[in-house]
Amino acid sequence: EVQLVESGGGLIQPGGSLRLSCAASGFTVSSNYMSWVRQAPGKGLEWVSVIYSGGSTYYADSVKGRFTISRDNSKNTLYLQMNSLRAEDTAVYYCARELSSSSLDVWGKGTTVTVSS
Amino acid sequence: QSALTQPASVSGSPGQSITISCTGTSSDVGGYNYVSWYQQHPGKAPKLMIYEVSNRPSGVSNRFSGSKSGNTASLTISGLQAEDEADYYCSSYTSSSTLGVFGGGTKLTVL
Numbered sequence: 001e002v003q004l005v006e007s008g009g010g011l012i013q014p015g016g017s018l019r020l021s022c023a024a025s026g027f028t029v030s031s032n033y034m035s036w037v038r039q040a041p042g043k044g045l046e047w048v049s050v051i052y053s054g055g056s057t058y059y060a061d062s063v064k065g066r067f068t069i070s071r072d073n074s075k076n077t078l079y080l081q082m083n084s085l086r087a088e089d090t091a092v093y094y095c096a097r098e099l100s101s102s103s104l105d106v107w108g109k110g111t112t113v114t115v116s117s
Numbered sequence: 118q119s120a121l122t123q124p125a126s127v128s129g130s131p132g133q134s135i136t137i138s139c140t141g142t143s144s145d146v147g148g149y150n151y152v153s154w155y156q157q158h159p160g161k162a163p164k165l166m167i168y169e170v171s172n173r174p175s176g177v178s179n180r181f182s183g184s185k186s187g188n189t190a191s192l193t194i195s196g197l198q199a200e201d202e203a204d205y206y207c208s209s210y211t212s213s214s215t216l217g218v219f220g221g222g223t224k225l226t227v228l
Contacts, residue, residue: 035216037163045155045163045206047216058215094162102210102217103153103168110162 002026002106004095009111016085016115022078022095022108030073033098036080038091039110046091049080050098063089085115121146121207121220128226134195137223139207140188145218147188151210154183154192157222158203166205167192194225202227 008020099105129135155163167183207220
């Protein structure tokens, strides 16, 4: 079964760091474009970052320089390292697989990140 | 402000058809056939319903259909059912960014 399972969310103080993980099963992370998408409480979806199968990475302006997307091929796992966290980063973070250009066909259930003192 | 514009809410009665619009520009919706639609129930992850304007993934009901005219894409749901009540988001490839863009979302209420 094709599946994504996120972990690593939690309550963190402003300025802190968290690393989110997204374990994949049923397909190979490194052979696909993989994205992180977030949803702030009561708000819409926001594309955060993408890593291409070739390894290129891209970020939303709102997280550029603070977040880093990566993957571990041996663990078939996607990561999002989040540094210098701000209150506005509070959201549910989803990892997702890209089916075709900007179309996400497999989503995890999400992990919640709360940035608050 | 979202890059793509959707109505905040739409409603319909069971059995009726509704259409949700998604308006962008020639840099996204109008310029490429890479528009997708997602359904999201409260507390759940989004689910892909339509990709590449009008294609349905395996397992998605044929009551859901997509189309595009100029800079506006549309999602039509026919034979509305209670379980269709959810938030719907469009997304598109855009030449203005290395990431895709989402619409602000539309809340569908089945009366």
